[in-house]
Amino acid sequence: MRRLEEQILTEKYRRIEGKLTFSVRLAELSVAPGEAAEGAFTIFASQEEIPAQGYVLTKDERMECKTEWFNGVQEKIVYRFCADGLQEGDSLQGQFLIVSDYGEYTLPWKVTVRREAAAGIAGKVSTLAGFTELARTDCKTAVQFFYSKPFAEICKKEGEKTWLLYRGLSAGYYNSSNVETFLEENGCKQALTFTAAKPEIQVKDVQETVREELQILKNGWGPVSLKVQTEDDFLFLEKNRIGEDDFLGNLCRLPVYISEEKLHDGKNFGTVTVSWSRGSFLVGVTATRRKTGLSAETEKKSRQKKYTIRLTELYLRLRAKQIDLADWQEKVRECVEELAVLDRKSIVPKLFSAQLLLTENKTEEAGWMLKQLRPMLEGESPAVVSYYLYLTTLYDKREEYVKRAAARVEEIYTRYPEEWRIAWLMLFLSHEINRSTYRKWQFLQEQFQKGCVSPLLYQEAVLLLNADPALLTGLDPIVRRVLVYGARKGLLNENLCGQAAELACREKYFEPVLFEILERSWEKKQSPAILQAICSLLIKGNKCEQKWHVWYERGVENKLRVTRLYEYYLLSTDLSRDVEPPKSVLLYFAYQCNLDWEYAAWLYSCVERCKTKDPELYITYKPELDHFLLDCLNKGRINRHLSWLYRENLPALALDKTQGETITSLLGSTEVVLNRKECRKLIVVHRRLKGEETYWLQDGKVCVSVYDPEDLLFTEDEEQNRRLVTVDRKELLSFQDAVSAWGMEALREWGTESIAFLLEAEKRKLSELDQIAVWTKLCTNRQLEDVYGQELRCRLAVWLSEQEKNKELNAFLRTVSKEQIAEKDRLCMARLMILHGFYDKAYEWLAGQCFCKLEPAELMRLCSRLLAKESHLEEKRLMLLCAQAALNGKYDDRILQYLADAYEGSCSELEVLLQAAKNFEIDIWKINRKLLVQLLFTGQDVTERMDLLRDYISAGGSPELEEAFLYRCAYANVILKQPIHRYMVQMILRLCRWGAKVSRLCKIAALQYYAKNKGMLEEKNRGQVAKIIRELFEENCLLPVLQQFADLVPEVWEILDKTFVVYEGEPEKQLVLNYRRVEGELAEAQYHEMELPCVCDGIYAAGFILFPGERLQYYITVSERPEKILENGMLLAQEEAAEAMQGRYAWLYEMAQAQLLQEDLSAQKERTQNYLYTAFCAKRLFGMLK
Structure with missing residues (x-):
């Protein structure tokens, strides 16, 4: 201000017609968070010969003008902005006030806090859409950027859901699959899938190693990581891992090699599995190999084998009485004929034909055929010879012949004991074997021990046991094979099934074969003995899976007396079903229950539901139930059954503080059931808590803590790939249920240290006392997520203010720090601090804030108290706060006096403050002087501001400023x-x-x-x-x-006869007047030059004597530039001056005017006489003395 006064007082004023312009319409600056940056703009003066002078002001304490004073036609103004406390993406706006001798101007400015660019990305990505495009074009860079702090800030600004999703998927290090999940869940892209171009690869007539292609189609975009594998020996893969580089466009061609050496004849079937983190598909491979030159022989053997098997099956069915004889004969004949055609030289089909004739009672034909075949036995196998002998016994049934034939077969068997076919014939020929069933059973066991697996002997053994079940004395491996064969074929009769069940009960270990025998036996005959054997066997095998529950349930229904039957009944129960078990089960566990806690909880919940239906049973269970619940509570256990039992039973018990704290810690417990077998862990990301919680899945089920519907659940596999869980959640112990059971007072007492209780209670409408206790405790908890914690503290402060809880609010405001409140809420907190007397703290919190968002009355209160304490008087912030309040109509004498003494602003602002100061009758001398100086400096009209001058003079103002x-x-x-x-x-x-x-x-x-x-x-x-x-x-x-x-000064008469040329221009210039006289149509040929004197500041004047009819033609130039004409014109004689004059000039003027007007000669004669007389008198009376 002192410089302005000096400028005004030392220089003569000149009006500046031009204006200032600026190099920019908006001064923009980009600054990094927490740093300072400088910018500049240029001021241009429109009058090149008149430099602009002045200074620049701003009303933001962060903005500082480095150029204090400017003076020139083109001046650069440097400014500096400090971004302390600002976040990436913040934007601030304001105005520069330019006070100059060209007037007052405003130039808006805008500062943007730029986002820090991640390494390698150079700040190109600032939105989620930009990140999606980056992921599409450069996946590797996108994955790196995903795990950076700048991208975390982007997610915060995208919204709470996106931020939670990012928190859950950004765990770990550089997992591209999790990045894909993030984009998919945000709707930025479709899931990347893969399919096979051909579902099957078929190769015929493989003669050597063959190379085929597995074509994989990619649908969508994203990181590619495929695993390719096969378990077939004849298939070989070129690589087991496929990445992005293996795809050409959307197609990958993977070589698959088929090894001819490892193929068997005919068709070979294999599969190739292609899998990725989101799915898999199978491609079938069929390779066919044929041996050259052996095809006909192979085909013949294959058909012979086929019809031989067919004949065996028909015989077994006939022996099992599953087909009648006529049907059997017809089908056997077809098979025998085919075999005869395939090998016309073979004796075997002919023997089959002979036996068929015997079954048809065509004995003579059969006998004739057998006689014809006898010479053909030479060179045949012992089994064929034995079969022939067996057929002859059917033809010749004489006892002595039968004995000779049987002896011959026994002799052959002695030489070939491993030949099971001969042994099978022995069953029908040997008298020794058929002497008793026991001997026959021993003979069959001997065959099985030798390795015989023929169904013919197995069926004979089954039929033998059916006839005499007492033969079954144990369940050794041979017996099991026999029984399982009979069970599968449906050959076991009721007595044999009973015997097998009795023996099975004696077994010490579970055997799947035994269970299959018993299960098939049960299907045939639902006998309690068989059921008991099944239950006993399952219990010995510790079979607790739900698929076995049906057997235990049948055992309970049949009231079987099997050890631990009731325990296994519960252990195999589906705990998700709320079914009422039989009363016998409930009575069994009434006095002692050693079940695992989950099954015990299910059992006790069933008892609880029967409380009204069977009160005596409930009373019996009650002591054990209470003991069980307290034990589970002490161990922190909960599931849906326990939560209900807790609510129904624990309120009646006296809980200690530790148990009560456990109750509050279980609030928000939620049961989650998943079907993903590959997932081992469940991750919970809480909206209101830091970090995440990890739970291990057991049988796809787990109980987790969920405090908000917005909390997100993720599954995680062994490779740390995470997937968002969208299954239904079932809340086990809600806050409302807990309040109904135990009451809010008890919960508040227990839950002071429980984050679960505090988070659940915070969402509810509580009493004032409870609300204060909960919010206050929660605000000090370090587990809170930063954003939520900041939001909650602000809500607490506002709520305490609304409820007029001044004591609690003062305690909170006294301890809260700036970092604990979000930037956007700090202004609100500062408002509360002002209202409750924390003026110095509020003043500190207002650093860098937009004061215009505060009410003027609040600003007035703050500023007045700070001024009263004489705090921060020299700081720019206090001045700006006072001005913001006062210019919006809120002030007191302290604020006005402070502003009147030191405020710098526009003239309009100073006038507002001056008027307010006058009304308060405070000292206005300084502000009045300041306003006068600024009005004069900026060239504003002051002719109507005499009031300012009066006030200034009355207060003892300086004469220099008064003169200016x-x-x-x-x-x-x-x-x-x-x-x-x-x-x-x-x-x-x-x-x-x-x-x-x-x-x-x-x-x-x-x-x-x-x-x-x-x-x-x-x-x-x-x-x-x-x-x-x-x-x-x-x-x-x-x-x-x-x-x-x-008339007032006689000296004036000297100039009354003069007509003046007056020019107003810039002072201190030497001007030249060029003139000539013009009378009528005649004008002087040459212009006369003379210096035009400057009689006053910028006023130039020269006088000439002109008579009527005379004119003075002139033009004015500058001596340095005579070619530039400043003004030109024609000057006439002054009539007004002539009329006022008396004397000779007046007579001459009138005479000239009369002549010009051609008036009467008598009048002109009179004026001439007067002039001559006056001239004579003057000469005589006032002449010079000699």
Whole structure:
């Protein structure tokens, strides 16, 4: 301000017609968080010959103008902004105020806190859409950027759901699958899938190793990681892992090799499995191999084998009485005929035909055929010879022949004991074997021990056991094979099944074969003995899976007396089903229950549901039930059955503090059931808590803590790939249920340290006492997620204020730190601090904030208290706060006095503050002086601001500033032709009377005022006006206005005969007047030159004597540039001045005018006589003495 005063007082004012322009319309600056940055803009003055002077102000404490003063036609203004406390993406706006001699201007500015670019990305990604495009074009870079802090900030700004999703999927290190999941769950892309171009690869007639292609189609975009594998020996893969580089476009061609050496004849079937983190598919491979030159023989053997098997099956069915004889004969005949055609030389089909004839009672034909076949036995196998002998016994049934044939077969068997076919024939021929069933059973066991697996012997063994079940004394491996064969074929009769069940009960271990035998036996005959054997066997095998429950349930229903049957009944129960078990089960566990806690909880929940139906049973269970519940509670266990039992039973028990704390810690427990077998862990990301919680899945089920519907659940596999879980959740122990069971008072007492209780209670509408306790405790918990914790603290403060809990609010405001409140809420907290007397703390919190968002009354309260304590008086922030309040109509005497003494702003703002200060009757001298100086400096019109001058003078203002103000008003009057205030004229006369230094321009302005208002010239001022005129005469300052005062100052008569050329321009320039006289149509040939004198600041004047009819043609130039004409015109004689004059000039003027007007000659003669007489008298009376 001092510099402005010096500028005004040391320089003569000149009006500047131009204006300032700026290099930018908006001063923009980008700054990094927490750093400072500089920017600049340029000021241009439109008048090249008149440099602009002034300074720049701003109303933001973060913004600082480094250029304190500018002076020039083109000046660079440097500014600096400090971004302490601002976050990435923040944006602030404000204005620069430019105070200059060209006037006042405002230039808006905008500062943006830029986002820090991640390494390698150079700040190109600032939105989720940009990240999606980056992931599509450069997956590797996108994965790296995903795990960076800048991308975390992007997710925060995208919304709470996106931020939670990012928190859950950004665990670990550089997992591209999790990045894919993030994009898919946000709807940025479709899931990447893969399919096979061909579902099956078929290769025929493989002669050597063959190379085929497995074509994989990619649908979508994203990181590719495929696993390819096969378990077939004849298939070989070129690689087991496929990545992005293996795809050409959307197609990957993977070589698959088929090894001919490892193929068997015919069709070979294999599969190739292609899997990725989201799915898999199978591609079938069929390879066919044929041996050259052996195809016909192979086909023949294959058909012979086929019909032989067919004959065996038909025989077995006949022996099992599953087919009648006629049907059997017809089908056997077809098979025998085919076999005969395949090998016409073979004796075997002919023997089959002979046996068929015997079954048809065609004995003679059969006998004839057997006789014809006898020579063909030479060279045949022992089995064929034995079979022939067996057929002859069917033809010749004489006892002695049968004995000889049997003896012959026994002899052959002795030589070939491993031949099971002969042994099978022995069953029908040997008298020794058929002597008893026991001997026959022993013979069959011997065959099985030798490795015989023929169904013919197995069936004979089954039929034998059916006939005599007592033969079954144990369940050794041979017996099991026999029984399982009979069970599968449905051959076991009821007695044999019973015997097998009895023996099975004696077994010590579970055997799948035994269970299959018993299960098939049960299907045939639902006997309690068989059921008991099944249950006993399952219990011995510790079979607790739900698929076995049906057997235990049948055992309970049949009231079987099997050890631990009831325990296994419960252990195999589906705990998700709320079914009522039989009463026998409930009675069994009434006095002692050693079950695992989950099954015991299910059992006790069933008892609880039967409480009204069977109260005696409930009373019996009650002691054990209470003991069980307290034990589970102490161990922190919970599931859906326990939660219900807790609510129904624990409120009646006296719980200690530890148990009560456990109750509160279980609030929000939620049961989750999944079907993903590959997942081992479940991750919970809480909206309101830091970090994440990890739970291990057991049988796809787990109990987790979920405190908000927005909390997200993720599964994680062995490779740390995570998937979002969207299954239904079942809340086990809700807050409302707990309040209903135990009451809020008890829960509040127990839950002071429980994060589960505090989070659940925070969402509810509680009593004032409970609300304060819960929110206050929660706000100090370090587990809270930062954003939520900041939000909660602000909500607590606002709620305490609304409820008028001043004591609690004061305690909170006293301890809360700036970092605990979000940036967007700090202004709200500062408002509360102001209202509750924390003025210094509120002042600190307002650093860098937008004050306009606070109510003016709040700002007034803050500023007034700080001023009263004389705190922060020298800081810019306090000045801005006071100005914000006062300019919006809220102030007191302290604020106004502070602003009146030191505030710098625009003239309009200073006027508002000045008027308010006047109303409060405080000292306004400084602000008045400041406003006067700024008005004068910026070239604003001050002719109507006499009130400012009066106030300034009345307060003892300096005469220098008073003179500058008067000079500015005089300039407006004389140069700009604006009216002048009478008070100003009086001030000029008063200063002249006091002998003060008064400029010529002020004197001229006073004379012009009285020249127009002669009636306003008071007698007391006439002498002073005359003095001013004489001083101007002495200073050779001759102007037309002086001619109006000829009656007051005689010296004026000297210039009454003159007509003046007056030019108003820039002072301190040497001007040249070029003129010539013009009379009628005649004009002087040459222009005369003369220096045009400057009689006053920028006023140039010269007088000429002109008579009517005479004109003065002129133009004005600058001596340095004569070619530039500043003004030109034609000057006529002044009629007004002539009329006011008396004497010879007046007579001459009238004579010239009369002649010009061609008036009457008599009148001209009279004027001529008067002129001559006057000239004679003057010469005689006033001549020079010799």
